[in-house]
Amino acid sequence: MIIAGILFLMGILIGLSYNHFAILAASLAMTLVMLPLWLARGEFGFFSVLVWIGYLFALQSGFLVGGYLRPDEDS
Template sequence: MIIAGILFLLGILIGLSYGYPAIIVASAALTAFFFPLWLIRGELGVFSVFVWVGFLFALQSGFLLGSYLATPEDGD
């Protein structure tokens, strides 16, 4: 749960600062980090896939919120 919160905050920072290529790279890096880690530790299973999906949702929902907050208003 703590990792998902950190990923959400990281997604907000990416959304405020960068565009969609950065979130694609961050999602790929997250996948490239966790799958080999779970494979080496012998923890790769169906539950790990659900955790991975949750991590991706946290990262990308933070990105959407950050992008929304970075969008200028109509009056600006």
């Protein structure tokens, strides 16, 4: 739960500062770190897939909130 909160805050920061390519890179980086870690520790299973989906949702929902809060550059 703490990791999901941190990912949500990171998503907000990415949404405030960068475009959609940055969130794709962050999602890919999180996947490339978490899945091999779970495989190496022997913890990969159905529950891990659900946790991974939850982490992706937290990161990307933070990005949407950050994008909504971003000041309009056209003004």
